[in-house]
Amino acid sequence: MSATEPVTEPIIRMERVTKNFGTLQALREISLHVHPGEKVVIIGPSGSGKSTLLRSINRLERIDSGHIFVDGQDITDIRNDINKIRMEVGMVFQSFNLFPHKTALQNLTLAPMKLRKIPRAEAEANGLRLLRKVGIEDKASVYPSRLSGGQQQRVAIARALAMNPKIMLFDEPTSALDPEMIGEVLDVMVTLAREGMTMVVVTHEMGFAREVADRVVFMDQGEILEDRPPQVLFQQPSHPRTQKFLSQIL
Amino acid sequence: MKEKSVINITDGAAIPLKKDPGLFSAWRIAFFGSLSVLAYLLLSRPKPYVDILKFLPDGILVTFQVTFCSIFFALFLGLITGIGRISRNRLINAIASTYVEVVRGIPLLVQLFYIYYALGRFVRVPDIVAAVIAMSFCYGAYMGEVFRAGIESIDKGQMEAARSLGFNPSQSMFYVILPQAWRTILPPVGNEFIALLKDTSLVSILAVADLLRRGREFASETFTYFETYTLIALIYLLITLILSKLVSIMEERLRYYERH
Ligand SMILES: Nc1ncnc2c1ncn2[C@@H]1O[C@H](COP(=O)(O)OP(=O)(O)O)[C@@H](O)[C@H]1O
Ligand SMILES: [Mg+2]
Numbered sequence: 001m002s003a004t005e006p007v008t009e010p011i012i013r014m015e016r017v018t019k020n021f022g023t024l025q026a027l028r029e030i031s032l033h034v035h036p037g038e039k040v041v042i043i044g045p046s047g048s049g050k051s052t053l054l055r056s057i058n059r060l061e062r063i064d065s066g067h068i069f070v071d072g073q074d075i076t077d078i079r080n081d082i083n084k085i086r087m088e089v090g091m092v093f094q095s096f097n098l099f100p101h102k103t104a105l106q107n108l109t110l111a112p113m114k115l116r117k118i119p120r121a122e123a124e125a126n127g128l129r130l131l132r133k134v135g136i137e138d139k140a141s142v143y144p145s146r147l148s149g150g151q152q153q154r155v156a157i158a159r160a161l162a163m164n165p166k167i168m169l170f171d172e173p174t175s176a177l178d179p180e181m182i183g184e185v186l187d188v189m190v191t192l193a194r195e196g197m198t199m200v201v202v203t204h205e206m207g208f209a210r211e212v213a214d215r216v217v218f219m220d221q222g223e224i225l226e227d228r229p230p231q232v233l234f235q236q237p238s239h240p241r242t243q244k245f246l247s248q249i250l
Numbered sequence: 251m252k253e254k255s256v257i258n259i260t261d262g263a264a265i266p267l268k269k270d271p272g273l274f275s276a277w278r279i280a281f282f283g284s285l286s287v288l289a290y291l292l293l294s295r296p297k298p299y300v301d302i303l304k305f306l307p308d309g310i311l312v313t314f315q316v317t318f319c320s321i322f323f324a325l326f327l328g329l330i331t332g333i334g335r336i337s338r339n340r341l342i343n344a345i346a347s348t349y350v351e352v353v354r355g356i357p358l359l360v361q362l363f364y365i366y367y368a369l370g371r372f373v374r375v376p377d378i379v380a381a382v383i384a385m386s387f388c389y390g391a392y393m394g395e396v397f398r399a400g401i402e403s404i405d406k407g408q409m410e411a412a413r414s415l416g417f418n419p420s421q422s423m424f425y426v427i428l429p430q431a432w433r434t435i436l437p438p439v440g441n442e443f444i445a446l447l448k449d450t451s452l453v454s455i456l457a458v459a460d461l462l463r464r465g466r467e468f469a470s471e472t473f474t475y476f477e478t479y480t481l482i483a484l485i486y487l488l489i490t491l492i493l494s495k496l497v498s499i500m501e502e503r504l505r506y507y508e509r510h
Binding site for chain 1: 411426429
């Protein structure tokens, strides 16, 4: 796929990105390209910088040096409107972060109505379509506190999709879920991947990585140690730290 | 979620809660007691008391005017201050924090005098306007702390979710954070409102014809100091008791709302 034949311009281009928290180097000279339609899964031990990398792509973390281009725009350049760029980049959090004072449907319609100026009727029709897509249309008028974790995360995915983004970022979307709810969320993500969405996913779900990833990136201590198609990385990890990590997790 | 912040900046009135029967019956004793005393005085000695009472409504009106205007501006100032206090912009943060420190460190009466005369050097404004400005300035700082605590009680993932959708900081505040924070903010705001109402009695010193000033005027003409101040104390007490009851009802409602 595009990993092996990059005919397009990358939609995400990270160039020698570093990020420090005080004396701690969370990202060390990270370079990563993601092409439109590609699915990249990031794995690695806890504290290796996966979340920091993902969050730097929509500037929830500001980087200290290097450049990140999203859809051709340098997000580190303060002259570019970060809010406009973020509208094109959906993000799904480990802890869902649904708006508790809004119903499921209102969670989906708020941003499109306020930011894209879409009329209510249209935003609601689109919201219902997305809720149907993630399998919880019947919960449209329910508040998040009445939803299970799996349902909340599906609403969160639908909320991000409601802005019609070009890229979706997922930060351990199933880590906070009870085991029996992981499947329903992964199913939604697999469907999304099949539809051609560009996705960067931090996850420990190796089955998901095998099934949908074009590339799996292994991170450790703020560095990318390997970046290969899943069958290669899982079968013949070249770096000893990758081997160690995989032997612990599989 | 952080643990629910208890915000008690100034001395409002003791808020009666159902789970606190001692205070609850204290409220009843105070309320019905002062009502009975008031009725007894008016009926048994109408001569000074009814005359005093007839003289006071204008003053009560002014007291409420100053209170409502001040709380309105104090809320506005408090919102800005509260946001400023949690701003990552060092300059904004420093300004907001300094404002709060300064206001907290100077007695309200001194602030009133100071703003009144400082203002008088530049512009000639009606006394009541000067009083409202001074009260708002002071209570804006207290309200700032209420807003800050309210905003900080909201999980920071909420701000991140809003920002990641493309909302700018003020849109995130307006559509996502404040609609959640108001439940934490409302009860202490009610408390501050009561404290402010009591503190407006200080503006009588600035020639504002509030409840206390009206009473003083009447007393100095008729030499009924004891009777007048008795009545004024009863009226303040009844007003704050009613308001504190309203705040406690509001708190119960919010609690109910949170559980369901
Ligand atoms: N806001 C922060 N302040 C200080 N240190 C942080 C902050 N966020 C992350 N870190 C540190 O940066 C490193 C990478 O964190 P993170 O990207 O969350 O790792 P991962 O998602 O792979 O577990 C960790 O050592 C973490 O403690
Ligand atoms: Mg993480």
